[in-house]
Amino acid sequence: xxxxxxxxxxxxxxxxxxxxxxxxxxxxxxxxxxxxxxxxxxxxxxxxxxxxxxxxxxxxxxxxxxxxxxxxxxxxxxxxxxxxxxxxxxxxxxxxxxxxxxxxxxxxxxxxxxxxxxxxxxxxxxxxxxxxxxxxxxxxxxxxxxxxxxxxxxxxxxxxxxxxxxxxxxxxxxxxxxxxxxxxxxxxxxxxxxxxxxxxxxxxxxxxxxxxxxxxxxxxxxxxxxxxxxxxxxxxxxxxxxxxxxxxxxxxx
Numbered sequence: 001x002x003x004x005x006x007x008x009x010x011x012x013x014x015x016x017x018x019x020x021x022x023x024x025x026x027x028x029x030x031x032x033x034x035x036x037x038x039x040x041x042x043x044x045x046x047x048x049x050x051x052x053x054x055x056x057x058x059x060x061x062x063x064x065x066x067x068x069x070x071x072x073x074x075x076x077x078x079x080x081x082x083x084x085x086x087x088x089x090x091x092x093x094x095x096x097x098x099x100x101x102x103x104x105x106x107x108x109x110x111x112x113x114x115x116x117x118x119x120x121x122x123x124x125x126x127x128x129x130x131x132x133x134x135x136x137x138x139x140x141x142x143x144x145x146x147x148x149x150x151x152x153x154x155x156x157x158x159x160x161x162x163x164x165x166x167x168x169x170x171x172x173x174x175x176x177x178x179x180x181x182x183x184x185x186x187x188x189x190x191x192x193x194x195x196x197x198x199x200x201x202x203x204x205x206x207x208x209x210x211x212x213x214x215x216x217x218x219x220x221x222x223x224x225x226x227x228x229x230x231x232x233x234x235x236x237x238x239x240x241x242x243x244x245x246x247x248x249x250x251x252x253x
Contacts, residue, residue: 039093039130039146051103053084060111061104061124068125071160078131082106091123093130095137102127118167122154122191129153143180148190155194159202168195209236225252 057080069076078100085105094101102124110117129150130136139146158168172188181187209231217226225242226249240252 039127039135039150050086051083054103055082057082057104058111060114060116060120061109064116064121064124065102065128067161068121068128068157071157074132078102078128080104091127093127093136100131100136102131117170118158118163119171121161121163122158122168122171125154125157126150128157144182147181148187151187151190152194155191156198158191159195159198163195165192165195168192214238
């Protein structure tokens with residue numbers, strides 16, 4: 001069942017009362033008010049913008065959040081929604097009834113044509129970071145620090161997913177700071193910090209590379225095969241090897 005259209009107001013770092021979409025099993029006449037904190041990716045001023053036409057996300061949005069959670073080894077339990085968001089918000093994270101939500105602005109993403117950019121991945125990773133660091137739940141430190149922490153998480157996951165540093169920081173440029181968000185250059189540095197941390201961890205993993213078999217033998221299309229960890233210098237590679245007709249192990253292409 002499609003989501004019922006609801007309008008509500010948003011503002012990062014503030015408490016806002018707004019109607020949120022009721023669960024799919026609810027009747028159209030049911031509207032529940034939720035008072036909670038919202039963390040958005042980009043608010044350039046203390047703006048309350050109308051959010052409307054809330055509905056199901058694109059397949060690309062679901063895949064991206066799945067990639068992000070897989071990269072850090074956690075279960076994907078975020079509800080993703082698409083909406084039309086006025087003014088400056090690209091996406092925001094919030095909690096309603098114990099459920100974690102990420103709501104993104106349809107017009108702010110390039111996946112309407114079935115594709116996603118690294119900038120889209122960065123934005124969704126930033127919102128996941130807000131949830132994982134409990135920014136939506138508690139104010140343990142300043143809004144600036146929360147935004148920079150979410151940016152650092154974004155950079156970390158971007159590296160894990162194979163993005164270059166240029167791709168990881170593609171969302172940022174030299175925009176001015178506001179009361180709620182640091183300036184673009186400072187946020188870009190936070191993303192870079194996270195990206196470099198993940199790259200350093202990769203180097204440490206590669207340095208300890210030990211070649212050998214991974215798992216038991218498997219039958220693949222009639223051939224006996226095994227997963228192999230090989231080491232090229234300090235970098236490890238996972239490959240598939242199968243026994244040939246002469247009973248010799250050969251790399252599969």
